[in-house]
Amino acid sequence: MSSIIEKAPAKINLGLDIVGKREDGYHELSMIMVSVDLSDYVTVTEIDSNEIVIESNNHKMPLNGRNDVFKAAAMIRERYGISKGVKIVLEKSIPICAGLGGGSTDAAATIRALNQLWDLNLSKSEMVSIGFEIGSDVPYCIEAGCSLISGKGEVVECLDSRISSWVVLVKPEFGVSTRTVFPEIDCSTISRVNIPALKEAILSQDYQAMISHMGNSLEDVTISRKPFIQKIKDKMMKCGADVALMTGSGPTVFALCQTEKKADRIVNGMRGFCKEVYKVRIL
Incomplete structure (x- = not known):
């Protein structure tokens, strides 16, 4: 067969x-x-x-x-x-x-x-x-x-994107079900992300503008339930990440950095903090 x-x-x-x-x-x-x-x-x-x-x-x-x-x-x-x-x-x-x-x-x-x-x-x-x-x-x-x-x-x-970046993924031991996050969203108070500005930064290959416009509206809900996610973000930034952000409804947090040396430093800093740490590239 x-x-x-x-x-x-x-x-x-x-x-x-x-x-x-x-x-x-x-x-x-x-x-x-x-x-x-x-x-x-x-x-x-x-x-x-x-x-x-x-x-x-x-x-x-x-x-x-x-x-x-x-x-x-x-x-x-x-x-x-x-x-x-x-x-x-x-x-x-x-x-x-x-x-x-x-x-x-x-x-x-x-x-x-x-x-x-x-x-x-x-x-x-x-x-x-x-x-x-x-x-x-x-x-x-x-x-x-x-x-x-x-x-x-x-x-x-x-999008015609040529983002060149190392990505460090950190997954805490708990999971988050997307279905449980959305009912808790309050559209009147949730933080907003300027997607058109982010799109423009990506298309113009402006890395600094891109990271300044990155964001995730669902962080408000998930981090209020799982404050450890914020600790991961803070530690990644302290280790030298250009930006640290939760992906989707969580709980995985990713850091972007332009050099492998910086990515390795974040990996080493996070290994004792969480079991699941991955160093990858944007495809």
């Missing part, structure tokens, strides 16, 4: 702004995300039995209909009348419940892989449509790279 292997990179939010609450109850988002070279790998293989089988090296992963990868495969099989079974192997390196888009990027990789495996010839917009039914970050993850995301996550504008 032939197999298709897809790389599924993690993402970080350079900017995340809560624009307001929509009439349908969802929040209107404006975000700029970039991919980093911490990646999962998704391998899909056709099998004789008419079922979806998921295996993973991470024992904390649900291997049933609660997994976004399972949802993606089930949706594609139903929508396109596929009667063949598939085995999906998830090789996890991205921490789960971390704000790094692990579940979303795995689902996106599954959609891309099954498109090839079953010769579906789906367009990017068709894959985005399937992805959006699974989760609001999946449309971005179909393409990845550096993008401006708006609406509920379904509007993705790729």
